[in-house]
Amino acid sequence: MEKSESTKIDIPESSKAEKKGKAPLLGAPAAAAPVYGGRGAGKYNKGVAIFDIILRISAAAAALGATVAMGTTEQTLPFFTQFFQFQASYDDLPTFTFFVISMGIVCAYLVLSLPFSIVCIVRPYAVAPRLLLIILDTVAVTLATAASGASAAIVYLAHNGNSDANWLAICQQFNDFCQKTSGAVVAGFTTVVLLIFLVLLSAIALRRH
Amino acid sequence: MEKSESTKIDIPESSKAEKKGKAPLLGAPAAAAPVYGGRGAGKYNKGVAIFDIILRISAAAAALGATVAMGTTEQTLPFFTQFFQFQASYDDLPTFTFFVISMGIVCAYLVLSLPFSIVCIVRPYAVAPRLLLIILDTVAVTLATAASGASAAIVYLAHNGNSDANWLAICQQFNDFCQKTSGAVVAGFTTVVLLIFLVLLSAIALRRH
Numbered sequence: 001m002e003k004s005e006s007t008k009i010d011i012p013e014s015s016k017a018e019k020k021g022k023a024p025l026l027g028a029p030a031a032a033a034p035v036y037g038g039r040g041a042g043k044y045n046k047g048v049a050i051f052d053i054i055l056r057i058s059a060a061a062a063a064l065g066a067t068v069a070m071g072t073t074e075q076t077l078p079f080f081t082q083f084f085q086f087q088a089s090y091d092d093l094p095t096f097t098f099f100v101i102s103m104g105i106v107c108a109y110l111v112l113s114l115p116f117s118i119v120c121i122v123r124p125y126a127v128a129p130r131l132l133l134i135i136l137d138t139v140a141v142t143l144a145t146a147a148s149g150a151s152a153a154i155v156y157l158a159h160n161g162n163s164d165a166n167w168l169a170i171c172q173q174f175n176d177f178c179q180k181t182s183g184a185v186v187a188g189f190t191t192v193v194l195l196i197f198l199v200l201l202s203a204i205a206l207r208r209h
Numbered sequence: 210m211e212k213s214e215s216t217k218i219d220i221p222e223s224s225k226a227e228k229k230g231k232a233p234l235l236g237a238p239a240a241a242a243p244v245y246g247g248r249g250a251g252k253y254n255k256g257v258a259i260f261d262i263i264l265r266i267s268a269a270a271a272a273l274g275a276t277v278a279m280g281t282t283e284q285t286l287p288f289f290t291q292f293f294q295f296q297a298s299y300d301d302l303p304t305f306t307f308f309v310i311s312m313g314i315v316c317a318y319l320v321l322s323l324p325f326s327i328v329c330i331v332r333p334y335a336v337a338p339r340l341l342l343i344i345l346d347t348v349a350v351t352l353a354t355a356a357s358g359a360s361a362a363i364v365y366l367a368h369n370g371n372s373d374a375n376w377l378a379i380c381q382q383f384n385d386f387c388q389k390t391s392g393a394v395v396a397g398f399t400t401v402v403l404l405i406f407l408v409l410l411s412a413i414a415l416r417r418h
Contacts, residue, residue, distance in 0.1 A: 196348070196351060
């Protein structure tokens with residue numbers, strides 16, 4: 001600061017420009033970035049960060065919806081025999097249990113990542129939180145996709161059955177159960193799509209640095 | 210440009226620094242990047258690009274293995290009745306057909322993306338091919354994960370069955386069929402892991418620009 005002021009006394013105008021121009025050489029990203037893209041890039045990055053947080057909240061809501069929809073699914077048929085009452089619950093099928101756990105983890109991660117997303121709004125040129133977010137988002141998208149894909153396969157089987165493997169469709173009997181699980185799978189895939197957009201948004205924001 | 214030259218006549222030394230510093234303002238990334246990270250970053254990026262192509266070839270090989278392993282799976286049991294011969298093939302289960310198609314697409318994409326990866330080796334500061342690769346890689350990782358997850362759910366069902374839904378395990382009869390499909394699913398998840406590393410590698414390479 002002192003040096004800068006002494007230069008200012010000697011050649012005021014050019015030293016100002018030099019200070020501005022030399023900043024990238026010093027390797028301080030917070031100071032360097034505005035030189036790279038100017039004020040416009042800062043606004044652009046802040047816009048991306050705000051869009052990121054909106055997408056993140058939407059994805060968290062979709063994941064929560066998927067978890068709750070699947071986790072509360074059970075159906076008891078209105079008729080029963082002397083020894084047995086027909087009942088279907090999500091934890092009868094291990095895949096649906098996996099879906100509930102995975103979607104719960106993804107939802108928790110998305111909520112916990114909100115502070116990092118806020119950091120990206122406050123400091124649009126910070127690289128570290130963006131890189132952390134893109135890595136964890138990629139893992140989250142894989143987890144959510146695996147859970148949704150596996151559940152979709154089971155839901156398809158419940159709807160259509162498979163004559164070759166001699167697995168009968170159970171949706172004739174457990175109609176409500178099948179509809180609720182299908183809804184949960186749709187919510188799961190919505191989460192996946194939102195997470196893909198989050199990853200791409202982070203990649204585009206990283207590029208600008 | 211004219212303005213810069215007129216400044217040069219007045220104060221030569223400081224204007225040189227200004228010109229150097231101003232280059233990023235013109236928005237030419239190829240010229241700007243060396244100022245940012247110097248020669249070291251160029252070598253680093255080239256190393257990342259070479260690692261990228263190795264990972265890409267491995268992922269393509271894994272995807273090809275998964276496709277072929279699943280696509281050639283069929284088993285005919287050595288005993289038969291008068292009217293029926295017991296036979297299992299991958300296309301008896303729609304999920305396995307989806308697996309073969311998805312993994313085929315992922316394998317084809319990985320092979321077709323090799324030229325872009327080579328472009329990243331030749332021009333380590335090029336942003337456009339990296340951004341294209343990270344977007345398509347993210348889509349590929351989702352496709353591969355969905356296919357692998359869905360097939361894993363069906364393979365689990367074939368191994369263990371489900372007493373609640375009255376679906377019997379078919380692996381006692383079709384042992385070879387089950388082992389081959391399990392192998393294909395493992396290859397599928399290997400592809401997924403390699404693709405995740407590819408996405409993260411592209412994100413780290415983008416950060417350096």
